[in-house]
Amino acid sequence: MKAKTAIYYDRIYAAVGKDYAAEAAQLKAIIAHRKRSAGNSLLDVACGTATHAVHLSDEFEITGFDIEKAMVELARECCPSGTFLVDDMRDFDLKRTFDVVICLFSSIGFMKTRADLDAAVGNMARHVKPGGVLLIEPWITSDNFTGGHSQVVAVDEPELKLARVTRSDREGDLSVLDMQYLIATPEGLEHIAERYEMGLFTEEEYLSAYKRAGLEVELDPKGLMDRGLLIGTR
Numbered sequence: 001m002k003a004k005t006a007i008y009y010d011r012i013y014a015a016v017g018k019d020y021a022a023e024a025a026q027l028k029a030i031i032a033h034r035k036r037s038a039g040n041s042l043l044d045v046a047c048g049t050a051t052h053a054v055h056l057s058d059e060f061e062i063t064g065f066d067i068e069k070a071m072v073e074l075a076r077e078c079c080p081s082g083t084f085l086v087d088d089m090r091d092f093d094l095k096r097t098f099d100v101v102i103c104l105f106s107s108i109g110f111m112k113t114r115a116d117l118d119a120a121v122g123n124m125a126r127h128v129k130p131g132g133v134l135l136i137e138p139w140i141t142s143d144n145f146t147g148g149h150s151q152v153v154a155v156d157e158p159e160l161k162l163a164r165v166t167r168s169d170r171e172g173d174l175s176v177l178d179m180q181y182l183i184a185t186p187e188g189l190e191h192i193a194e195r196y197e198m199g200l201f202t203e204e205e206y207l208s209a210y211k212r213a214g215l216e217v218e219l220d221p222k223g224l225m226d227r228g229l230l231i232g233t234r
């Protein structure tokens with residue numbers, strides 16, 4: 001998410017019915033089943049506004065980071081008990097390890113090359129304690145992404161009328177999402193255009209990134225929202 005539209009992020013995903021509380025409950029069950037380490041520290045990589053983290057904060061001591069400062073500021077408001085930083089999954093080094101590391105809602109798709117994918121998964125894996133768990137929700141795989149799709153989301157609140165139209169296309173091994181926002185508030189009407197490029201990787205490329213990082217891994221094909229969930233253990 002970019003700085004200008006970060007403040008609308010939660011309302012857009014509430015409007016499409018994304019159920020962070022239910023996803024967090026599912027994550028807790030997976031972690032309880034897999035985790036062998038004794039502690040309860042959790043790192044949320046590309047935490048966004050911390051909406052998963054806040055639902056996990058009753059059981060875990062939360063640290064999170066995101067590359068976008070505006071998202072980190074919203075995360076601090078949403079989950080005051082957590083510690084949130086600006087950092088980049090490609091090269092972060094927090095100089096400590098965690099019982100659980102999560103990277104959700106296809107944030108890993110912001111890695112555009114295999115080298116970046118391996119670096120990000122390697123960094124996450126290095127931050128996992130022995131007996132800990134690494135959960136990554138992949139982006140749509142290379143085999144399954146066709147492109148040429150359009151989507152509209154509308155937020156209709158008394159003081160916010162927002163329409164976001166997305167057109168997605170494929171350019172080689174990249175998925176390109178062009179998003180155009182029309183936003184009306186009491187202050188006026190604004191048009192914002194954003195373009196996101198996300199890497200397309202095969203299931204095998206995701207799995208081998210975990211294996212190179214020295215983790216055992218399996219893919220739950222359904223996961224939290226039918227995009228699958230990579231479940232790794234150290």
Ligand SMILES: C[S@@+](CC[C@H](N)C(=O)[O-])C[C@H]1O[C@@H](n2cnc3c(N)ncnc32)[C@H](O)[C@@H]1O
Pocket residue numbers: 001002045046047048049050051052065066067068071087088089090103104105106107110
């Ligand atoms: C789809 S949002 C997901 C946010 C949150 N995890 C959630 O489930 O709502 C993707 C997030 O990845 C962040 N992001 C993109 N590239 C990143 C990078 N290299 N390192 C850390 N965060 C990144 C974006 O700023 C954005 O907040």
